[in-house]
Amino acid sequence: MTARRAGWLGWLLVAVLAWLIAYPLALVLVEGLRGPAGWTLEEVRRFASRSSEWEALWASLWLSLASAVLSGAIGVPLAFLFERVDFPGRKLLGVLVALPAVLPPLVGVVAFLFLYGETGFAGRLVQHVLGLEDPPWRLEGPVAILLVHAYSMYVYFYLFCRAALSRMDGAMLEAASALGAGRGRTLRRVVLPHLRPALAGAALLTFMTSLASFSAPYIFGGGYRVMTTQIVFTRLNGDDGLAMVETTALMLLALGALALFRRADPGGSLAGVGKGTAPGLARAGSAHARAGIAAAAWLLAVLLLLPHLTLLLVSFVPVGTWTTEPFPPVFSPGNYAALVAEPERLRPLLNSLWMATAATAAAVGIALAGGALVVRKRVRASRLIEGLLGLPWAVPGTVFAIALAALFSVRAPWALRTVLVGTAWLLPLAYLIRNLPVTGRALLAGFRQLDPALEEAAASLGAGRARTIRRIVLPALAPALAAGATLAFVTALGDFVTSIMLYTYDTRPISLEILGSLRQGDVGVAAAYGVLLMAASAVVFALGARGESRA
């Protein structure tokens, strides 16, 4: 391929990405400023004058900050415990602790509901033991949201921090102590600065995920609104103009936070310094201390696994058999059989499968093209391509759902708009866009690690383009391809936040069927769907871990 042709292809890719990603977002901005009679600030004024809007914005902001702080408070000590202290069962528990990441957000929320909700196991147990008339608590409001966030998001801090600790050069700690620094000073002056990039990365990820979080506030929020739920309810009320302004506000909040963060922490420069062997494990002093730590760690692991176990247990509860008992009286695999046997139950499974597959395939294709053009051909549009591929990561899913609904609700070929709302195309398209950051990042990294000399070597050995791609490039990219594709696939499979706004009855995905089953009281069926999603995610997680250990 000539440089000229690659250059043109680069701009073509920019055009496609801009149409799918930047254009709908711009449209949201514009439509918030337009009324039936042309340009107007009417909707913005309405937004600004309603205290509920400001409360929701503030709730989104403080909940995200608090989620980051709380997740860090749990994840960082855990990382130190599992990376630096030796005790029986360390390896196995170290993996189990990362399990909350395996739950798609909605499934995690549902599992929490079954466990700690007012009719959950914990509540019923307490009610039964104390002989109370009513459930002892209601899991509702900001505290409930915060708990769910902390439960699922401490994993970011845990994984990032553990990775950084394992990369740390043991000689550095020895140097510090040789220079007379005590444990406290070493921690403050050496270890923590070394962890800074990891902590900053985890904090950003937690903040952005919380800001975009929809499942937890939707299920547990009750009357308490954050921006994502506020948008959905406004939309359900048919107040589209106001929804556009709200969406713009959330988008600006997310992008503003990201920009602020980038300014405060411009690139982690310490990450690459580490070379050498990781510091040795500290052995807890006495036998008692070691047994104590091990027991505490096991207890913790059980606590973290309880939601998963609850989900599994509830999935075997037949419809209508569990009413007031503290523990379900009957178990049977009937719910799973129903998923396959009843066409109405099977449909969402098939829908999610084909939509996630199509979206992932398309996202991988685009990411492959992006990687080849940006890394290999270094086309002029490289920065734009990379920026556009990453943009959906910074924008909450709710915003994209609204934006796509806006773009594809009007037939206007000259404005590159057509009607896809209500068709089977919109959801896979939304999944595709949401998948681009993950697949894009994986494949760009893959291409960057791929030695360009490999392709030259193949050429010098007489292999043509097709054979070089088939025998050399794709196999060498396989780990990156697998990592990006599987992560994208499970994310799409479990998607709730965009689905709830864009689905039609015929294309309803698993997440909406879970919601529907819950509303009808079919907790067992809802749990069975959840277990399937959890299993799919676990498989992907295991594959990813294996790929990493091989690389």
Add this chain to the structure above:
Amino acid sequence: MGFLELEGLTRTFAGQRAVDGLSLTLQRGEVLALLGPSGSGKTTTLRLLAGFEVPDAGRVILEGRDVTPLAPVARRFGMVFQHYALFPHLDVGANVAFGLESRGVRGPELSRRVAEALSLVDLAGFERRAVAKLSGGQQQRVALARALAPEPQVLLLDEPLSNLDPSLRERTRRELRGLVHRLGMTAVVVTHEQEDAFDLGDRIALLRGGRLEQLGTSDELYATPASAFVASFIGRASEVEARVISTDVAEVEGARWPVRWAGPGPAVPGAAARLLARPEGLRLVAPGAGRVGGAVTGRRFTGPVAFFSVLTAGGANVEVAAPPEAAREGDVVGLEPTGADLHLYPAADA
């Protein structure tokens, strides 16, 4: 007419001429070393030969045929890459077989030729090994076997020894030279190490700024360097300010030394000049009238000889090879030519 000819090759990157009108001719079976400091254009020259770069001007001619427009695939020059570029997901055998498969070799013939290529580099029976599990020296040999297996007409080697540690490097260099000569390969080796170039190259092309500075055997480059740059790049040489007396005499700090005028241009009596002296071109003597005097500022012991740093009265730093006991640090000494060539260049020659 040579076997492989480079005709006025020129390649410009962002306004910088990486290779600037380079012309070279290789005979069949000849090994040419491209030597030069980094940025001298040697790797670009090799990539132009391989076809990975397209020249802005000039041609590459193989056996009288212009191969410049051919893509690397069609050119089929064997290449050993600096970091080997072994295919990490293929085992040793599959790496070596790759080029043969491109030529349609299949079945028992394929396994036979893979085994043959591997035994050439002393890796017989290594077919099923994973390349990542091999040592650096073994990887280098797999890369060589892979390049040789399809029997290329020309073998190109990009810094083939730069990733090996010193002891392994010398042995591998010997083996490489033996193998290339035994097979009668026409080869071009890029290196920035003069020892590699001396050892591997039948002739050496010394490049500087994309231009050919001097072409010749290692002896020629050492004994009759065409420029001050060559003299200082090949071997060790100290530089002293001098004045031209005639084509074979120069005045250095009041003393008259026999020299070899190396140009460029004619020697102009009275003109300022630069004298480049090899450590063995001078010896330490007692200080005296009519001799360049100085003080020993350092001594580097290497075994049979030691290298003495001498600061002359005129302020030049000169390195002199002498028996280890010849002087001690701080001694006041005189310098005298040994009779080995001292090379004289115009002062303006940068």
